Amino acid sequence: MPCPALPEGFDFTDPDVYQTRVPLPEFAQLRQTAPVWWNAQPHGVAGFDDDGYWAVTRHEDVKEVSTKPDVFSANLNTSIIRFHASMTRDQIDAQKLIMLNMDPPEHTRVRQIVQRGFTPRAIRALEDALRHRAARIVAGVRQRDSGDFVTDIACELPLQAIAELIGIPQDDRARIFDWSNKMVAYDDPELAITEEVGANAAMELISYAMNLAAARKQCPAKDIVSQLVAAEDEGNLGSDEFGFFVLLLAVAGNETTRNAITHGMHAFLTHPEQWELYKSERPETAAEEIVRWATPVISFQRTATQDTELGGAKIKQGQRVGIFYSSANNDPDVFDRPEVFDITRDPNPHLGFGGGGPHFCLGKSLAVLEINLIFNAIADAMPGISLAGDPRRLRSAWLNGVKELPVRYG
Numbered sequence: 001m002p003c004p005a006l007p008e009g010f011d012f013t014d015p016d017v018y019q020t021r022v023p024l025p026e027f028a029q030l031r032q033t034a035p036v037w038w039n040a041q042p043h044g045v046a047g048f049d050d051d052g053y054w055a056v057t058r059h060e061d062v063k064e065v066s067t068k069p070d071v072f073s074a075n076l077n078t079s080i081i082r083f084h085a086s087m088t089r090d091q092i093d094a095q096k097l098i099m100l101n102m103d104p105p106e107h108t109r110v111r112q113i114v115q116r117g118f119t120p121r122a123i124r125a126l127e128d129a130l131r132h133r134a135a136r137i138v139a140g141v142r143q144r145d146s147g148d149f150v151t152d153i154a155c156e157l158p159l160q161a162i163a164e165l166i167g168i169p170q171d172d173r174a175r176i177f178d179w180s181n182k183m184v185a186y187d188d189p190e191l192a193i194t195e196e197v198g199a200n201a202a203m204e205l206i207s208y209a210m211n212l213a214a215a216r217k218q219c220p221a222k223d224i225v226s227q228l229v230a231a232e233d234e235g236n237l238g239s240d241e242f243g244f245f246v247l248l249l250a251v252a253g254n255e256t257t258r259n260a261i262t263h264g265m266h267a268f269l270t271h272p273e274q275w276e277l278y279k280s281e282r283p284e285t286a287a288e289e290i291v292r293w294a295t296p297v298i299s300f301q302r303t304a305t306q307d308t309e310l311g312g313a314k315i316k317q318g319q320r321v322g323i324f325y326s327s328a329n330n331d332p333d334v335f336d337r338p339e340v341f342d343i344t345r346d347p348n349p350h351l352g353f354g355g356g357g358p359h360f361c362l363g364k365s366l367a368v369l370e371i372n373l374i375f376n377a378i379a380d381a382m383p384g385i386s387l388a389g390d391p392r393r394l395r396s397a398w399l400n401g402v403k404e405l406p407v408r409y410g
């Protein structure tokens, strides 16, 4: 059904729509007029008979879709991307090896295994090392007048955190960082990284991780790899499963946290009273508001396993359903003045880490820790940091990303 409020041909999966901003006014229109809206997207890709997807925009509906995996399956690909004529069914099917694209009970088995690496104790054990890293990253740029906040500061901690968590040897980290960066640089013509370079980097990362798993199986160490792959049985990951898990971490835990940190810095510098408040009081609520404000993952996708109704819409079996966290996190039915960046916001039931279902972000505590550590380090060592230009956005309809943020270090 066309939505009279939106221009003809408007498509939330078109990266061009996000070139300068997340389309929040358009989401607001939909929440009021057609909260679950059929966005026609004729693509003509062989093997797919649907020609559009449902855009789910209200907080309560995003939660409902997220928490009903039997009705809204993750198995048929969770990335809500524009179909490219060049995409094959095989390419899309390969993604099923990643836990984000699994349904229970298969997903439950993998989640129970990998959760062992993300217990509060495991995350606490990383805190000192990451605090030192954060301080070193900030100290490394302090003497400079200005630079790009993304490459100088926001990039490194998320990669170090994952490397630290998994136990990647120091000597291998530069290679891992290079592959991870190539994988997430897609769609950015200025970086001239083609889809092929990104795909090759992903293959190299998977094969590196599989070799690491095989080596630890032979000769266990005191790290999470050894714990997860200890023995080849149902209660552990196979080497190939471990390879795809590391691939997921490199995407899910890297660019997301980097963008949360960058958007957070931009929000602080454009809301100086919030930066002053942060520096003097360091409220514990700040990290969650940064994630709500940034909403680094704009959306994910599910597929209806049966005919069902949601928000007044009649969804048919097999249709794609896009859950838009960016819209849910600005829903005025849930958030008082959602357009205000308020680091003391409490409660803050944002859906930036997901809608509370089985796929809820596994790395949430680690992400919150990283955000706290980096802003504490910046507030301690360069409280006078200021903006030196406009952010350059990542060209993506899936990640709310910033590629470059010019700042003056103070």
Ligand code: HEM
Residues within 6 Å of the ligand: 066, 099, 100, 101, 111, 162, 248, 249, 252, 253, 254, 256, 257, 260, 291, 295, 296, 297, 300, 351, 352, 353, 354, 355, 356, 357, 358, 359, 360, 361, 362, 363, 364, 366, 367
């Ligand atoms: C899943 C957001 C950081 C690992 C997710 C999901 C979202 C998300 C929206 C999907 C939830 C759903 O479908 O219900 C974020 C944001 C982050 C962040 C905004 C940073 C601010 C991290 C970090 C890690 C991580 C640091 C690990 C190092 C994962 C994994 C999943 C996931 C493994 C899949 C879980 C599953 O399928 O069961 N994240 N994430 N994330 N995240 Fe994060």
